Amino acid sequence: MISKELDMIMEAGVVGAGGAGFPTHAKLDASVKTLIINGAECEPLINVDKQILENEFDRVYKGMKIASSLLGAKRIVLAVKEKNKMAIEAVEVFPKDSLEFELEKLGDFYPVGDEQVLVNEVTGNFVPEGGIPLQVGVVVINVETLLNVAGAVDGKKVIDKYVTVNGEVENPMTFLVPVGTPVKQLIEYCGGIKGEDVAVVDGGPMMGKLIDIRNYAVKKTTKSILVFKEDSVMARNRRRGISTDLKRAQASCLSCRMCTDLCPRYLLGHELYPDELMKRLYKGSFSDEDIRNFDFSYLCCDCGLCELYACVVDLSARSVLNHLKGELARLGVNNPHTRNELTSNEFREFRKVPISRLKKRLEIDRYDSLAPLVDFNSKVDSIKLYLSQHLGAPSIPAVEEGSEVKRGDLAVGISKGKLGASIHSSIDGKVTKIRDDYIIIENK
Numbered sequence: 001m002i003s004k005e006l007d008m009i010m011e012a013g014v015v016g017a018g019g020a021g022f023p024t025h026a027k028l029d030a031s032v033k034t035l036i037i038n039g040a041e042c043e044p045l046i047n048v049d050k051q052i053l054e055n056e057f058d059r060v061y062k063g064m065k066i067a068s069s070l071l072g073a074k075r076i077v078l079a080v081k082e083k084n085k086m087a088i089e090a091v092e093v094f095p096k097d098s099l100e101f102e103l104e105k106l107g108d109f110y111p112v113g114d115e116q117v118l119v120n121e122v123t124g125n126f127v128p129e130g131g132i133p134l135q136v137g138v139v140v141i142n143v144e145t146l147l148n149v150a151g152a153v154d155g156k157k158v159i160d161k162y163v164t165v166n167g168e169v170e171n172p173m174t175f176l177v178p179v180g181t182p183v184k185q186l187i188e189y190c191g192g193i194k195g196e197d198v199a200v201v202d203g204g205p206m207m208g209k210l211i212d213i214r215n216y217a218v219k220k221t222t223k224s225i226l227v228f229k230e231d232s233v234m235a236r237n238r239r240r241g242i243s244t245d246l247k248r249a250q251a252s253c254l255s256c257r258m259c260t261d262l263c264p265r266y267l268l269g270h271e272l273y274p275d276e277l278m279k280r281l282y283k284g285s286f287s288d289e290d291i292r293n294f295d296f297s298y299l300c301c302d303c304g305l306c307e308l309y310a311c312v313v314d315l316s317a318r319s320v321l322n323h324l325k326g327e328l329a330r331l332g333v334n335n336p337h338t339r340n341e342l343t344s345n346e347f348r349e350f351r352k353v354p355i356s357r358l359k360k361r362l363e364i365d366r367y368d369s370l371a372p373l374v375d376f377n378s379k380v381d382s383i384k385l386y387l388s389q390h391l392g393a394p395s396i397p398a399v400e401e402g403s404e405v406k407r408g409d410l411a412v413g414i415s416k417g418k419l420g421a422s423i424h425s426s427i428d429g430k431v432t433k434i435r436d437d438y439i440i441i442e443n444k
Contacts (some may be wrong), residue, residue: 005066005153010414012152013220013422017144017161018049018113021221021390023421024145028070033137035073036122037064037146039080039087040106042113043204044359046224047174048162049143051373053080053087056147057094063146065099066153071139076101077122083108109352110206111303115140117264120344128340129270129299135340157408159426161218164371167227168194172369175376178407178426180383180441181218183211183225189378193227199235201226205362206304210238217384220423233362237307237316245319249281252313259306259317262351265299269342272299274306274317281320288331297324298335309353309361382442385411385423393418397439403431405441412439 010025018038037060041049052060068076080087082105091103104122106112116127118140125136133140141149148158161179163186166172170191177186183200187193201208202222211225228234240248257275266272277294286294300321307316345351359365388394395412405411405425412423425441433440 003070005070008155009149009152011422012148012156013158013424014145014148014152015158015220015390015421016142017148017221018142018223019221021219021421023390023392023419024141024149026419027139027141028067028149030134030139031072032134032139033073034075034077034123034139035064035068035071036118036133036138036140037076037078037143038113038115038118038140039078039084039143040113040118041081041084042111043206043208044355044362044364045164045166045226045367045371046204047164047166047371047373048223050080050084050087051174052143052147052162053084054090055373057090059147059150060143061094061096061099062153063148063150064101066149067139067141067146068099073139077104078102079104079106079118079122081106081108081112107352108355110305110355110358111264111301114264114301114303116268116301120268126268126340126342129337129342130335131338131340157424158220159408159424161220161222163218163222164224165190165227166224166369166371167364167367168198168229169227170194172367172371174371174373177218177376178380178383179218179220179423180385180426181380182382182384183216183218184213185378185380186218186225187213187227189376195229197230199228199230199232199238201228201234201238205234205364206308206358207302208234210235215384217386219386219389220421221389228364233308237314240316240319242319242323245316246281246285249278249315249320250283252315253278253281254313255279256312258310258312259315261347262305262310262353264303264305265301267345267348267351269344270299271337271339272296274300274321277320277324278315278317286324286327291324291327291331292333294324295328295333295336297321297328299337300325305353309358380427380443382440383425383427383429384438384440385425386438387412387423388437389423390421392420394437395420395423397434399431399434399439401431401434405429405431411441
């Protein structure tokens with residue numbers, strides 16, 4: 001039976017604020033021993049979680065109490081990188097009451113915020129191959145998500161999002177903006193782009209996706225908007241197609257196995273061997289029989305270390321692994337890798353990739369701004385609400401073209417009987433357009 005708090009969290013449309021956006025009401029409808037609050041902020045150039053901890057830990061703390069109560073968790077751990085001294089100080093001096101929790105100070109390596117890596121760092125346990133933390137009695141939830149959990153129980157819908165804008169902009173900043181705000185408006189608020197030929201990413205430099213700022217808007221999962229030069233390492237890799245990646249691997253793989261040796265899932269004992277895949281590309285393509293032999297592709301966490309850090313000849317095992325996931329699904333092959341008796345690689349501690357070295361490799365150490373938290377004082381006249389901005393089924397419009405809505409009104413609802421999340425208007429306005437994948441609300 002759904003508790004009152006879970007119902008309020010569902011109605012508020014709370015989803016994971018960092019990552020894929022799993023609906024939070026479903027994640028908290030469980031019973032576990034341990035709750036881990038993920039404040040690692042895994043990728044460089046993003047400053048949201050540590051600034052929330054510095055400025056709004058009282059709200060995060062309330063969210064921790066709600067989540068731990070719903071889950072029945074006896075152990076609560078807030079995981080923050082040790083280098084984030086101001087965030088740690090804000091947490092340590094906060095006057096705690098009924099909820100006791102541990103503060104886990106993490107190393108500054110990538111990808112420490114990955115759920116499976118984080119669970120192992122905090123508990124020493126191993127999430128099974130292809131599994132989730134729930135299988136070892138753990139739920140991992142993001143700092144900003146807990147902020148929204150606290151807001152939901154106070155009757156507030158998820159209509160605002162913290163976003164860092166960094167990179168090739170005049171004044172990098174972090175601010176709280178209405179969900180659906182045009183990204184172009186955020187960049188203009190930061191003084192605009194430096195130069196002309198740039199690539200813009202929603203997310204971090206390792207896992208973020210290229211976007212078109214002419215029509216892209218902030219989602220509930222948008223953690224950062226990063227602007228890079230068009231000839232940057234990140235832009236070049238993301239613009240290559242799978243056919244190009246296959247041809248390059250066919251011609252250039254050195255069989256050095258660095259892509260495997262630095263793979264965080266391999267280092268946790270998973271049977272994932274990117275180098276074996278890349279070495280087999282001498283043929284230039286895969287038959288269906290070949291594809292079935294690479295079902296370990298399902299274990300790839302998409303962190304990007306293989307292509308953006310490990311490979312000395314600029315090949316992309318990640319893109320090939322992602323391609324094969326789609327091909328395996330086409331063939332009806334499910335993930336057979338579910339081992340739960342895992343052991344870390346003996347060299348794991350020595351192969352954790354320091355963020356400082358990663359930034360050098362990506363040539364982004366030039367962007368050393370703290371992207372300070374500032375007020376966003378620009379009026380938002382139009383928002384774009386995507387119907388699919390979370391895991392689960394796409395949402396369905398709860399309004400019609402021409403409908404008048406207020407800030408906080410339901411605009412998009414959950415499909416009946418499906419896992420999903422509601423989406424609410426973040427401005428007062430009128431619904432001017434409804435399409436298959438988004439709606440537009442304008443303040444006229």
